[in-house]
Amino acid sequence: MNQQHHQIVIIGAGTAGITVAAQLLRKNKNLDIALIDPADRHYYQAAWTLVGGGTYNFADTERSMRSVIPRGTTWIQDFVENIDADNNTVVTRDGSAITYDYLVACPGVQMNIDELPGLRQALQSDSVCSNYTDPDHTWQVLQNFKGGNAIFTQPATPIKCGGAPQKIMYLAEEYFRRSGVREQTNIAFITPGSVIFGTEPFKQTLMEIVDKKQIQLRFFHKITRIDPEHKMVYYSIMAHADEPEKLYHRKENLGEQVLSPTEVAIPYDMLHLAPPQSAPDFIRRSKLAYADGPNQGWINVDINTLQHKVYPNVFALGDAAALPTAKTGAAIRKQAPVLVENLLYVMSGQSDLKAGYQGYSSCPIVTGYGKMLLAEFDYTNERDSDPIISTFVNTAKEQYSMWLLKKYGLPFMYWNLMLKGRA
Numbered sequence: 001m002n003q004q005h006h007q008i009v010i011i012g013a014g015t016a017g018i019t020v021a022a023q024l025l026r027k028n029k030n031l032d033i034a035l036i037d038p039a040d041r042h043y044y045q046a047a048w049t050l051v052g053g054g055t056y057n058f059a060d061t062e063r064s065m066r067s068v069i070p071r072g073t074t075w076i077q078d079f080v081e082n083i084d085a086d087n088n089t090v091v092t093r094d095g096s097a098i099t100y101d102y103l104v105a106c107p108g109v110q111m112n113i114d115e116l117p118g119l120r121q122a123l124q125s126d127s128v129c130s131n132y133t134d135p136d137h138t139w140q141v142l143q144n145f146k147g148g149n150a151i152f153t154q155p156a157t158p159i160k161c162g163g164a165p166q167k168i169m170y171l172a173e174e175y176f177r178r179s180g181v182r183e184q185t186n187i188a189f190i191t192p193g194s195v196i197f198g199t200e201p202f203k204q205t206l207m208e209i210v211d212k213k214q215i216q217l218r219f220f221h222k223i224t225r226i227d228p229e230h231k232m233v234y235y236s237i238m239a240h241a242d243e244p245e246k247l248y249h250r251k252e253n254l255g256e257q258v259l260s261p262t263e264v265a266i267p268y269d270m271l272h273l274a275p276p277q278s279a280p281d282f283i284r285r286s287k288l289a290y291a292d293g294p295n296q297g298w299i300n301v302d303i304n305t306l307q308h309k310v311y312p313n314v315f316a317l318g319d320a321a322a323l324p325t326a327k328t329g330a331a332i333r334k335q336a337p338v339l340v341e342n343l344l345y346v347m348s349g350q351s352d353l354k355a356g357y358q359g360y361s362s363c364p365i366v367t368g369y370g371k372m373l374l375a376e377f378d379y380t381n382e383r384d385s386d387p388i389i390s391t392f393v394n395t396a397k398e399q400y401s402m403w404l405l406k407k408y409g410l411p412f413m414y415w416n417l418m419l420k421g422r423a
Contacts, residue, residue: 002096006034008343009090009100011080013037013065015329015418016106016318019336022070022421027344034074034098036090042068044414046329049164049366050407052131052138052272053171060411068419080107083286085311102343103311105288105299106318107280109160109327115276116155118226125228128271131168132159138168141270142175147184148269149254150176151233155276156192156222158298160319160327163363163375165189165274166196166206172272173213174368186254190218190266192238194246199383201396202365202375209367209398210249217249221264223273233271237262279320288314290322298322303379304355306339312346315339324359325379331361333418360384364406372402 008024010017013035021033042065050056069075078092083105090098111133113120122128127145129138152169154162166189176182189196189210196210196217197203210217221235240246241262257265283289284297288308299316300309303323308314317335319327338356345353359379366372374395378384385395393401417423 002094003099004034004096005099006074007032007100008034008102008104009098010035010104010106011037011083011090012105012107012318012320013039013042013069013075014106014108014318015414016108016332016336017104018042018068018070018419019332019421020104020106020317020340021073022419023336023340024343024421025070025072026421027340029072032074033070033072034076034100035069036076036078036080036092036098037065038077038079038093040065040077044411046161046364046414047407047411048131048135049167049171051135052129052142052168053175053366053369054139054142055171055369056407058136063415068415070421080280080282082282083288085287085314088313101313102347103314104339104343105283105314105316105320107283107320109158109277109319110280112157112276112278116223116225118228119273119275122226122228122271127231127269128226128228128273130273130275131164132274138272141272142172143179145176145179145181145185145270147181148186149267150185150187150270150272151190151266151268152188152272153190153221153223153233154192154274156238157276157278158327159274159277161363162326163197163365165191165272167366168272169215170209170213170365170367171369173215186252187213187215188218188254188266189215190221190223190235192220192222194219197365197375198381199375199377201383202373202377205373205396205398206365206367207249215250216252218251219247219249221247224263226271227265231268232257232265233268234259234263234265237264283320287311288316295322302355303359304357305342305353306335306357307342307346307353315343325377326361326363328361328363329414329418330363330376331359333423334360364402364410366403366406367398370400370403371398372406373398374402374405
């Protein structure tokens with residue numbers, strides 16, 4: 001068994017891990033930092049919506065992991081199996097024990113495909129797809145679709161980029177018009193949530209787009225299983241089963257079967273979904289995670305300082321942290337400098353940390369080819385738009401300039417600024 005010690009160990013070389021490592025080394029190039037991650041490829045997943053809509057090349061979303069890991073960082077290319085926070089130790093799959101003075105946990109989320117019965121088999125078909133797992137397949141499914149019920153849905157678990165399941169829907173609707181099948185198509189967005197978006201004025205804009213595109217919405221519907229052989233998707237109605245005004249917007253007949261007052265089966269000709277998601281298993285079974293309650297399984301971290309509430313030498317950010325905001329790369333861009341500053345404070349013996357992160361996140365919501373609005377918000381679920389951008393453009397309305405930002409500006413910033421510790 002290999003044993004090694006590092007001053008700072010970062011679990012996860014995704015957006016959060018690379019950004020934090022780069023920013024730390026810009027502050028002090030002599031820091032001893034190890035990054036633990038098994039992957040040999042790094043992906044800019046924010047562009048996968050565009051890949052699924054046929055307007056971005058998947059190959060342009062990936063680079064070798066070696067090329068993005070900051071120079072001066074030790075890369076441990078292995079899976080984490082266990083975290084012993086009481087003894088400052090991370091154990092990897094090959095049995096190595098890596099001890100640390102300080103730990104930054106940002107392993108992202110895992111896709112729990114088998115948590116939804118029928119999903120694994122369904123994803124092998126030519127009618128069920130997910131941008132979360134294979135956006136190229138989504139594009140193939142869109143091209144093969146000839147009409148019928150096009151269902152877009154998401155699970156009741158937290159998911160990264162909560163707006164992604166509806167972004168691809170808006171692109172698909174426009175693609176169906178271009179391909180001549182829109183008149184033969186029913187499009188439905190079916191969600192366990194109570195609204196299409198939680199922050200005004202973005203919610204109002206999206207509802208206007210839904211009406212313009214003649215998309216029906218179904219709320220409080222939790223997906224429970226898929227029958228790929230008969231092309232049926234099953235939902236339980238979580239609340240308001242006898243209050244249709246709260247369940248439906250623009251309801252149209254989808255040929256559904258009402259199995260009980262709280263269960264319905266809907267036939268599909270195309271189904272796009274986000275799989276159930278969670279923090280990785282090694283996080284969920286560790287002492288770093290909440291053991292119970294609404295945040296069970298997610299890392300127990302102060303939502304403003306990003307310091308662990310039990311272990312002061314541990315910090316966390318990104319998708320696996322129990323932060324009541326959207327799990328996006330934009331959130332990480334605001335979290336990383338707060339974490340870096342506070343970690344360096346702790347390393348210098350200071351305890352008065354800055355509560356610098358107020359929950360900022362943003363969701364670039366693509367609403368069609370050449371159209372996007374930029375939803376920015378904070379922990380209070382209030383609009384938190386960038387003051388500079390908002391001076392020149394209303395980001396709560398569909399804009400071609402925002403589309404250019406999504407397709408060209410944000411990828412450039414990601415690869416050349418954010419992962420270099422400059423943004």
